[in-house]
Amino acid sequence: MLGRRAVILGLGGAIGAVAFMLGLGAWRTRNQPALNAVLPMPLSMMGWQMTDQRGQSVRPADWSGRPVIAFFGFTWCPDVCPTTLSDISGWLEELGPDADRLTVALISVDPDRDSPQVLGEYLANFDPRIIGLTGAPDQIARAAAEFRVTYRKVPRDGGDYTMDHTAGVFLFYADGRFASIIDFHEDRRFAVPKIQRILK
Amino acid sequence: MKPLIMPFALILAATTAQACETVTLGDLTIEHAWSKATIGADRPAVFYVEISNRGATDDALVGISTPAAGMPMLHETVVKDGVASMPHSMTIPVPAGQAVQLAPGGYHGMLMGLSAALKAGDRFPMTLTFEKAGKVTVNVDVLPLRAEGPDCLDAGQ
C-alpha cells in the first residue's frame, strides 16, 4: 500500500535524525542493510535495559524464544494509550490461551512520571498479560531508536506537558525477527491474524 | 459498533450507568456522552460525545465547560507519519445534515485540572457551547478505563 509505505519512509527519516542525535548511528551502518534502515531492529540485536512494573530488570535477551508485541506510550495519555491498551486486551482475549505464549509490553516514553509502581497501577485496568517497562531516559531513548520510534515532550499551559509518540504496535517472531506493525486504528480483522502469524 | 466487541459491551451494559440520554438543542441532537475513569486527579480525563445536526445550517462546537475540571479543552488526536499528537481544536465542525463524533482516537474533550478522580459509575455535567445553537448541558457517564464506548441499543432499553 502506497499510503503505508509513505508513512514508514517518513518515520524512517525522523528516526534517522534521532539516532544520529543520540550518537547511535554506528550500529546502523554496521548491522543494518540499507533497505531495512526504516524497520525496527531484530530484538536479538537491541541493547536496552529497562525495569518492569514489578521492579525487575528486563533486557531484550530475556524475551528470546517468545513472540513479542511491543508499543510505546505513557500513562498520562488519556486517549491514544488507553485505546491501544483496550484494543490489545481485546485481541489477547480473542486469541485465548494461545496469547499466553506472547510477551506483551508497553514501553513508557515518560519515565519522569511513569515509575514501575505507576505503570503497575495503570496496567491493572487491562489484560493482565500486558507488562510495562520504564527506566533511565537514556535507555528509553536507546529502545526508541532501536524500534525506530520517535517521541517528543510537548509543553502545555501551566507547566504541564504531554508526549507525542509513535502509536503503532510492533510484532516480533519468537527468534527476535521483526514481523509487522499494527497501525493505530487498524481493524481487528487484520490485527488478530497478524498476531497469529508470530504465534506459528 | 463492531460485532466482536458486543460481548464486552453487553457486560458493561449490565454493570454501569448508560450514557444513553439524548438531549436536543434546536436542530442538534447530543447523545452518548461518556468519559473514562482516571487514576487519581492529576492525570487528564477525556470526554466523548456524538452530535448530529438535522438542520440546514452548519454549526460548530466551540467550547466545553464542567465543574469536574478546571481546564477543559477540545483536542484532536492526529496520527501523522505513525506519530500520534493531540493538537488543540479551536472548533469542531458540525455540518448541516451530518453527525460528528468525539470518540477514542479522534476529537475529544481533554479535561485537565480535575477536581477529583473520576470513578466508573460517576456522572458529571458538561456544558457544550455551539457557535450558532448556543449552550446545552448533558450528563456524562464515567465508564471503566478499558471501556471502548457506551452500549446504547435503543431497541433494548
Ligand SMILES: [Cu+2]
Ligand atoms: Cu487530548
